[in-house]
Amino acid sequence: MRQRPMRQHLLGLLPERLVLVHGPRDPGALYLSFDDGPHPEHTPRLLDLLGEHGARASFFLVGQRVERYPALVERIVAEGHAVGNHSYSHPLFRQLDLRAQLDEVERTDRLLADFDRSGPPRFRPPRGDLSLSLLLAFARRGRNLAYWSYDSLDYQSRPSAELAARLERHPPEDGDVLLMHDDSDCAAQVLARLLPAWRGAGRSLRALPPVAA
Ligand SMILES: [Zn+2]
16 A cells, blocks of 8 residues: 555645646546646657657646747647646745745746746746645636645666666556656656556546636
8 A cells, every 4th residue: 555645635635626636547547747847858758758658747837947948848748748837937936925935936927928828837846845825826817836646756866677666566547647746857857758658558647628617
């Protein structure tokens, strides 16, 4: 049995309109998500791999990097993936007051609106660090926070073979949101091994659905 962290458990009790921890639990559905990009080297490689396997994903982008690599954001959207907001400069939110936190969110909202006009994007706070005041501000504004239900641990500098083996030993369940990162080549190495097997097993790799109106 894979243990869910306490935070995910508590957030999962909130309405999904406010905080998403799981995607729709359709049979075989798995929601890939990548934080901290776009990255000029790793994001294109990952997009190639996803394309080869007919997989879609959600990319939680850092505003500063969106400004720097707009063509990559265009490609992400053009290839049918979802984009989300992962702050402007990736600070530790607990060190900022609420106004500064909202500035980080709103600045990146404005940047992403140039690429995706489907409405305010989901927001995933850096390191998942969420204060009660930010949670309430999102509730008041009708905005959505996006977490994850399965942490790939791809930011821990472990060998990719070890991380892939862990995912094989404890396969994601239907509707799991898998946390990965596209600022290193680790996720692509893990997925190069797992995507063929997942496809063979009939799994469907999806982007998170748009926030319900
Ligand atoms: Zn991050």
